[in-house]
Amino acid sequence: MAQTSVSVEGQHHPIKLYFVVWGLLFVLSTFSYLVDYFGFQGYLRWFLILLFMILKAGLIVAVFMHMAWERLALRYAILVPPVLVLVFVAIMVFESTYTHFTRVVFFGAGS
Amino acid sequence: MAELTKAGGLITRPLGWLGIVADWSSDQRAFKNASWGKVMMWIFLLSDTFIFSCFLLSYMTVRMSTTVPWPNPSEVFALTIGGTKVPLILIAIMTFILISSSGTMAMAVNFGYSRDRGKTAALMLATAAFGVTFVGMQAFEWTKLIREGVRPWGNPWGAPQFGSSFFMITGFHGTHVTIGVIFLIIFARMVWRGDFDREKLGFFTSRKGNYEIVEIMGLYWHFVDLVWVFIFALFYLW
Numbered sequence: 001m002a003q004t005s006v007s008v009e010g011q012h013h014p015i016k017l018y019f020v021v022w023g024l025l026f027v028l029s030t031f032s033y034l035v036d037y038f039g040f041q042g043y044l045r046w047f048l049i050l051l052f053m054i055l056k057a058g059l060i061v062a063v064f065m066h067m068a069w070e071r072l073a074l075r076y077a078i079l080v081p082p083v084l085v086l087v088f089v090a091i092m093v094f095e096s097t098y099t100h101f102t103r104v105v106f107f108g109a110g111s
Numbered sequence: 112m113a114e115l116t117k118a119g120g121l122i123t124r125p126l127g128w129l130g131i132v133a134d135w136s137s138d139q140r141a142f143k144n145a146s147w148g149k150v151m152m153w154i155f156l157l158s159d160t161f162i163f164s165c166f167l168l169s170y171m172t173v174r175m176s177t178t179v180p181w182p183n184p185s186e187v188f189a190l191t192i193g194g195t196k197v198p199l200i201l202i203a204i205m206t207f208i209l210i211s212s213s214g215t216m217a218m219a220v221n222f223g224y225s226r227d228r229g230k231t232a233a234l235m236l237a238t239a240a241f242g243v244t245f246v247g248m249q250a251f252e253w254t255k256l257i258r259e260g261v262r263p264w265g266n267p268w269g270a271p272q273f274g275s276s277f278f279m280i281t282g283f284h285g286t287h288v289t290i291g292v293i294f295l296i297i298f299a300r301m302v303w304r305g306d307f308d309r310e311k312l313g314f315f316t317s318r319k320g321n322y323e324i325v326e327i328m329g330l331y332w333h334f335v336d337l338v339w340v341f342i343f344a345l346f347y348l349w
Contacts (some may be wrong), residue, residue, distance in 0.1 A: 011224070061337065071130060071134060073141055077142075081160075101296075
């Protein structure tokens with residue numbers, strides 16, 4: 001993204017940008033609420049929920065938190081570690097399917 | 112990329128991967144043109160990210176491993192308005208309130224850097240007001256659910272883990288919002304008094320403050336909004 005400010009420290013950007021992002025966040029939130037309102041189910045629901053979530057998170061971090069204008073060294077230092085949480089997610093998905101399996105096998109469904 | 116230094120000279124720093132290597136291998140500081148205050152806030156937020164990740168992960172684990180059906184959040188959080196049952200409406204309103212507060216906070220940061228202390232303080236107080244409204248609605252929601260019999264160890268609709276996940280995740284988030292409101296009011300007062308125009312020494316840090324504190328405060332507030340985006344998607348909508 002283009003450098004809109006040339007100061008050493010501090011971020012100053014046109015106020016219109018914030019209004020645009022604000023509007024987009026409203027629209028995206030409405031969309032994610034409508035996913036529930038219209039009662040989409042299954043993979044479509046999960047896909048839409050995650051899509052709107054990622055878009056909203058991206059807008060907040062990039063523009064509101066000014067990450068788009070920070071240097072790459074800071075961006076990667078902050079944004080890469082949370083991505084590694086996905087490894088943890090994979091481990092726990094593996095673990096909980098196994099727990100679910102043993103519960104069904106040894107206790108029967110419903111306990 | 113040419114940038115102005117504090118002394119007024121122009122320096123060029125490499126971009127891309129070369130920039131990362133150059134910044135990290137340079138003397139004194141790895142994070143160029145980000146003040147220590149801002150970097151410290153980012154690192155704190157990173158650690159907070161891991162805390163909320165652990166909460167959401169444990170919620171995922173209990174929800175995936177239970178053999179009892181999970182209560183349907185769409186029905187649990189529905190409100191009856193004018194005779195019709197609207198699904199998840201309270202949570203939707205809370206989401207819009209928090210997004211609005213993020214918008215006013217971003218404006219406050221902007222006016223802070225234009226050294227417009229009246230508007231900055233007013234917008235920070237508006238943000239705090241949105242935050243209080245949010246926490247109020249959360250208190251209403253908790254009261255409603257507790258009256259309906261939701262406890263950390265059980266609830267009338269299904270898997271008992273629903274209650275513990277709900278209270279833990281929303282409670283921790285609500286605490287963050289409350290702390291944010293307190294600090295917003297403190298810093299709004301300092302902005303309004305003109306502490307950052309007169310470069311008054313802080314009573315706690317004994318350093319000269321400047322308007323960057325508004326941006327750092329903003330980082331925390333936007334983070335609270337960010338966490339809510341994830342809670343809304345993963346807990347309420349899933």
